[in-house]
Every structure is written in structure tokens, then in C-alpha cells.
Amino acid sequence: MNQPQPVAELVGVDKTYRLDAVDVPVLHNIKLLVRPGQFTVLLGPSGSGKTTLLNIIGCIDRPDRGQVTVGGCDTGPLSDDELSDFRARNVGFIFQNFNLLPVLTAYENVEYPMLLAGLAPKVRAERATHLLKSVGLADRARNLPGQLSGGQRQRVAIARALALRPKLVIADEPTANLDSRTGRSILALMRRMQQQYEISFIFSSHDRAVIREADDTIFLKDGVIRGIRRRGDASPVPPPDSVPGR
Ligand SMILES: Nc1ncnc2c1ncn2[C@@H]1O[C@H](COP(=O)(O)OP(=O)(O)O)[C@@H](O)[C@H]1O
Numbered sequence: 001m002n003q004p005q006p007v008a009e010l011v012g013v014d015k016t017y018r019l020d021a022v023d024v025p026v027l028h029n030i031k032l033l034v035r036p037g038q039f040t041v042l043l044g045p046s047g048s049g050k051t052t053l054l055n056i057i058g059c060i061d062r063p064d065r066g067q068v069t070v071g072g073c074d075t076g077p078l079s080d081d082e083l084s085d086f087r088a089r090n091v092g093f094i095f096q097n098f099n100l101l102p103v104l105t106a107y108e109n110v111e112y113p114m115l116l117a118g119l120a121p122k123v124r125a126e127r128a129t130h131l132l133k134s135v136g137l138a139d140r141a142r143n144l145p146g147q148l149s150g151g152q153r154q155r156v157a158i159a160r161a162l163a164l165r166p167k168l169v170i171a172d173e174p175t176a177n178l179d180s181r182t183g184r185s186i187l188a189l190m191r192r193m194q195q196q197y198e199i200s201f202i203f204s205s206h207d208r209a210v211i212r213e214a215d216d217t218i219f220l221k222d223g224v225i226r227g228i229r230r231r232g233d234a235s236p237v238p239p240p241d242s243v244p245g246r
Pocket residue numbers: 017018019024026044045046047048049050051052053
């Protein structure tokens with residue numbers, strides 16, 4: 001049976017940080033596949049390597065060893081400039097701290113990546129307006145981030161992440177700075193956006209309660225993938241070497 005092309009595939013990925021001449025090994029022999037059109041959760045305790053792994057999948061950082069393929073493109077041979085260009089065109093990001101530009105309005109924050117990408121004013125206006133409406137903020141377009149609640153800021157960040165129509169959106173602990181009710185509504189919104197725009201979504205969390213939202217859950221601990229669970233699997237977390245197809 002023909003499998004659709006994975007959105008991202010990592011094979012044999014290692015990452016070690018070097019701090020004051022001390023090696024801090026963070027990721028060990030990561031092998032994983034992000035399936036297209038799915039809502040994937042990367043679950044692990046603080047310090048387990050989630051941010052490092054997401055940065056590698058999202059082409060913000062490179063591994064020390066191993067292969068990273070995103071959207072069918074082997075990213076290893078790309079120069080730094082080519083890699084950041086590739087990232088800008090293919091990956092959207094949502095961060096724990098929202099990372100909005102404080103001097104720009106909600107509308108301008110959503111428009112900003114399109115401005116950088118050189119999109120025509122009409123396209124920018126249509127998309128920014130449409131996206132702000134999609135995330136329920138049509139009436140807050142002129143507000144600065146400082147005039148928005150945390151949940152509203154994250155909605156702006158979600159709209160911004162979708163502005164260049166990436167195939168993959170990466171969200172690093174997008175609900176960690178929100179109260180649990182707002183966090184749930186942000187999760188539901190990301191889920192809706194994932195379905196509406198048929199993108200693949202991968203987000204990290206240290207909260208096991210998010211598992212119920214996921215199609216695929218990847219369990220990370222001490223930089224090692226401990227198991228992968230597909231939606232509907234009744235079994236508990238499988239040991240890594242018994243995960244089919246990994
Ligand atoms: N730039 C860095 N330099 C050195 N060590 C780092 C750096 N970034 C992260 N680490 C270390 O790598 C480990 C994993 O960090 P991280 O990927 O941020 O985990 P998580 O997102 O799961 O909390 C931690 O032990 C952290 O201290």
C-alpha cells in the first residue's frame with residue numbers, strides 16, 4: 001500500500017550542546033516520522049529535549065548526526081541561507097511566549113511574515129483579515145499585543161504561523177503560559193486550524209492531559225523516544241523497539 005509522503009522524517013539524529021567545553025548530550029538516535037495531516041503531540045518532562053527536537057524538525061537548528069527530511073527535502077546539504085529560506089517557506093512556528101512584535105498591532109503581526117516574503121498588499125490584506133477572523137479576533141485587529149489577553153495573543157500567533165500557508169506548523173508548549181481553560185480553547189483552535197487548512201501540526205507539552213487531543217503521541221524522555229501511540233491504540237505506551245515501522 002502506498003503511504004503518503006511523511007511531512008518530516010528523522011533518522012539517527014543526535015544532538016549535543018557544548019557549554020564551557022562540557023558536552024551536554026540532549027538527543028540520542030532519534031528516529032521518527034511525522035505523518036501528514038495529523039495532530040502530533042511531543043510529550044515529555046521538562047529538560048527531556050522537546051524544544052531541541054522541535055527546533056531540529058523545524059530547521060531552526062541542525063543535528064550533530066543523522067538525517068532530517070522535511071517535506072521530502074533532505075535538509076543536510078542545504079547551506080545556512082538555504083535552510084532559513086526553506087524554513088520560512090515551509091514551517092510555521094508558535095511559541096510558549098507568543099513572540100509577537102510589541103509595537104505592531106494584531107493585524108500587522110499577522111501581516112509581517114507576508115511582508116517579509118514580498119506578497120502583494122492585496123493578498124496580505126485578504127489573508128490577514130481572513131486569518132484574524134478564523135481565530136476569532138476580527139474585532140481586535142488594531143490592538144497591540146499589550147492590549148490583548150494571553151489567550152488572544154496566542155490566537156494572533158496562530159494566525160501569524162499560518163500566514164504563509166506552511167505545510168507544517170510547530171508549536172513549542174503553546175499552552176504553558178495560559179490557564180487551563182484558555183489552554184484547552186487554544187488546543188481546540190489549533191486542532192480546527194489543522195483540519196481546516198489541512199496542515200500537519202506538531203506541538204510539545206509536559207502535560208499528559210493533552211494526549212486525548214492527539215492523533216499521534218510521541219513520548220520523549222532523557223532525549224530518547226520511549227514510544228509512539230496512534231489515536232485509537234488501546235495498548236499502553238509501547239517500548240520503542242516494538243513500535244511498528246519505526
Ligand atoms: N543552548 C543550550 N546550551 C546548553 N544546553 C542546553 C541548551 N539548550 C538546552 N540545553 C539543555 O538540553 C536539555 C534539553 O533541553 P530542551 O530541549 O530545552 O528540553 P525541554 O524543551 O524538553 O524542556 C536540557 O538539559 C537543557 O538544559
